[in-house]
Amino acid sequence: MFGTPSAFLKMQAFGFAAAFLLVSLTTWSQYPGYQQAADYTMTIVMDTTLHQYRGEMEVTLKNNSPDALDRAFFHLFFNAFQPGSMMDIRSQSIVDPDSRVGNRIGELSKEEWGWIQVENLTVNGKSVQFNHDGTLLDVALNEPIRSGKKATFTMEWNAQVPRQIRRSGWMNKEGIEYSMTQWYPKLCEYDHDGWHTEPYIGREFHGIWSDYDVTIDLPAGYIVGGTGVLKGSESEAISTGNWHFTAENVIDFAWAADPDYIHTSEQLDDVTLHFYHQENPAFDAAWEKLPAYAAKAMAFLNELVGPYPYPQYTVIQGGDGGMEYPMATLVTGQRSERSLIGVTVHEMAHSWFQAVLANNESLYEFMDEGMTSYVTSLCMSHLFAEAMTGNSPHRSSYSSYINQALSGKEEALITHADHYQTNRAYGVAAYSKGEVLLAQLSAVMGDSARDQGLKNYFTEWAFKHPGPHDFKRVMEKASGLDLDWYFQYFMHSTHQIDASIDAVAVGNDTLSITMGRPGAMPMPVDLLVTFGDGSTQAFHIPLVMMRGNRPLESNEVLLDDWAWTHPTYSFEWPVTQAIESIEIDPLRKTADVNRKNNSVRFNAQKTQQFLRH
Numbered sequence: 001m002f003g004t005p006s007a008f009l010k011m012q013a014f015g016f017a018a019a020f021l022l023v024s025l026t027t028w029s030q031y032p033g034y035q036q037a038a039d040y041t042m043t044i045v046m047d048t049t050l051h052q053y054r055g056e057m058e059v060t061l062k063n064n065s066p067d068a069l070d071r072a073f074f075h076l077f078f079n080a081f082q083p084g085s086m087m088d089i090r091s092q093s094i095v096d097p098d099s100r101v102g103n104r105i106g107e108l109s110k111e112e113w114g115w116i117q118v119e120n121l122t123v124n125g126k127s128v129q130f131n132h133d134g135t136l137l138d139v140a141l142n143e144p145i146r147s148g149k150k151a152t153f154t155m156e157w158n159a160q161v162p163r164q165i166r167r168s169g170w171m172n173k174e175g176i177e178y179s180m181t182q183w184y185p186k187l188c189e190y191d192h193d194g195w196h197t198e199p200y201i202g203r204e205f206h207g208i209w210s211d212y213d214v215t216i217d218l219p220a221g222y223i224v225g226g227t228g229v230l231k232g233s234e235s236e237a238i239s240t241g242n243w244h245f246t247a248e249n250v251i252d253f254a255w256a257a258d259p260d261y262i263h264t265s266e267q268l269d270d271v272t273l274h275f276y277h278q279e280n281p282a283f284d285a286a287w288e289k290l291p292a293y294a295a296k297a298m299a300f301l302n303e304l305v306g307p308y309p310y311p312q313y314t315v316i317q318g319g320d321g322g323m324e325y326p327m328a329t330l331v332t333g334q335r336s337e338r339s340l341i342g343v344t345v346h347e348m349a350h351s352w353f354q355a356v357l358a359n360n361e362s363l364y365e366f367m368d369e370g371m372t373s374y375v376t377s378l379c380m381s382h383l384f385a386e387a388m389t390g391n392s393p394h395r396s397s398y399s400s401y402i403n404q405a406l407s408g409k410e411e412a413l414i415t416h417a418d419h420y421q422t423n424r425a426y427g428v429a430a431y432s433k434g435e436v437l438l439a440q441l442s443a444v445m446g447d448s449a450r451d452q453g454l455k456n457y458f459t460e461w462a463f464k465h466p467g468p469h470d471f472k473r474v475m476e477k478a479s480g481l482d483l484d485w486y487f488q489y490f491m492h493s494t495h496q497i498d499a500s501i502d503a504v505a506v507g508n509d510t511l512s513i514t515m516g517r518p519g520a521m522p523m524p525v526d527l528l529v530t531f532g533d534g535s536t537q538a539f540h541i542p543l544v545m546m547r548g549n550r551p552l553e554s555n556e557v558l559l560d561d562w563a564w565t566h567p568t569y570s571f572e573w574p575v576t577q578a579i580e581s582i583e584i585d586p587l588r589k590t591a592d593v594n595r596k597n598n599s600v601r602f603n604a605q606k607t608q609q610f611l612r613h
């Protein structure tokens with residue numbers, strides 16, 4: 001996809017055209033065809049002795065919704081890093097706390113807390129009432145922002161950067177001075193599902209596509225990387241301490257600063273890759289190899305999903321985990337080469353999902369983490385030249401999901417990211433089951449329709465906050481199949497997939513097979529019969545409710561549909577020789593939780609019988 005006109009320009013052109021297309025779009029879209037827009041201009045002055053900063057910000061919200069808004073909300077994420085906050089109590093009360101958080105918030109001294117305190121706030125030049133409520137600022141507007149109108153919020157705030165606990169903070173364990181993520185008063189999103197004012201508990205975000213103009217004043221000598229494009233030269237910014245970044249059409253803005261960063265960059269056709277890390281003899285070799293892999297990964301993902309639309313992408317040693325932001329990621333840098341490449345590929349892959357499609361991650365975390373994990377597995381197989389047959393690049397996600405399902409502790413994929421009963425159930429659902437959801441479509445609609453569907457999904461829903469039904473509809477159009485059942489079962493239930501071979505009889509010239517479905521989730525079945533001479537016959541059995549079937553492979557026979565109401569399915573097939581084996585789902589495309597009942601092997605006799613008891 002390189003060499004074509006920048007996708008970003010195309011997206012922008014679409015944005016301008018969208019106003020004129022609004023009427024026709026709304027006639028077929030299930031959502032009102034609007035996206036809110038915001039424009040941030042802010043200046044930050046950092047006091048690196050106290051780890052405090054003062055911010056001045058003007059943000060204009062354009063209300064493109066059909067509704068008048070009489071309130072507005074801002075996230076104040078840093079207020080989570082105080083003893084007794086919802087994040088602190090949640091971390092201390094959940095049965096399997098994240099060891100990176102544990103009870104560390106409760107142990108912060110007051111100088112180490114994080115906080116944001118808004119001092120002055122006017123809307124369109126007039127004072128308004130506002131209320132700090134934990135990690136939210138609740139603003140009562142003097143007059144509603146009517147549909148199609150703008151309002152400008154002008155505010156000043158004081159803030160303290162928390163001692164690093166999770167993602168953001170000063171001086172984390174790798175010695176990065178400032179990881180500045182979720183760090184400024186950020187407008188909450190109002191979309192087709194209404195307001196999204198989630199308190200900050202620890203994970204998953206949602207935001208308005210916005211333009212940012214951010215000026216950061218630091219003491220001289222710091223090196224800053226982040227979202228956006230630096231205005232002016234880096235050497236001048238280092239010597240003056242004045243850093244000016246702009247970014248367009250992004251849902252967030254993150255940055256990090258350290259005097260010891262080594263900054264390298266790699267120029268691709270349309271995109272500049274930036275890398276910031278601290279010198280460390282144990283890990284420098286991995287960082288030196290990273291740019292070539294990152295460039296290959298971006299080319300692969302451009303081809304797999306669609307063109308990356310921003311002018312730059314930045315990989316920063318942030319010192320804690322790996323976390324995706326628009327045009328940037330903060331990762332731990334003290335990693336082996338494979339681990340550093342793996343985390344970079346995963347976070348970079350988020351650009352297509354978290355940054356550009358930008359579904360509501362709190363409500364539909366699997367659409368972000370799961371789809372990102374899916375393309376990451378494919379990309380890592382590509383980078384390291386590993387075979388990609390059946391579900392092989394995704395095998396560890398299949399195992400992880402199946403183990404969790406069998407443990408009895410699985411929670412439905414549709415659970416709000418913050419509200420799982422265990423961190424493990426969240427992790428397995430969002431990452432592993434989310435990856436399986438996409439990989440497993442191979443068994444339902446076939447690889448080529450699924451792969452084309454993913455590209456169509458990106459093209460049709462970029463910059464529109466799609467939900468699961470939008471993705472489902474794209475996949476239905478790509479396959480010509482009805483997929484309601486697949487998404488309902490896999491997202492909303494914890495029903496498991498388990499198909500079995502229950503009985504086989506081979507007479508002189510006829511093979512009779514009866515299959516069962518001990519699992520509560522129905523799936524189409526692939527069946528492979530291997531004969532004594534090594535030849536094979538493949539069968540495909542779709543479900544009645546799919547209203548069709550995936551494209552057949554050569555030498556594959558299409559059998560009658562299986563009705564989900566029928567616990568068993570039988571068919572006969574003429575044979576002229578002994579059977580060696582019969583196997584359901586030989587390429588392991590489905591997340592069948594019990595493979596012991598999937599296959600039957602015979603001795604090479606002419607007359608054979610098998611009956612499962």
Ligand SMILES: [Zn+2]
Binds near residue numbers: 347350
């Ligand atoms: Zn992720």
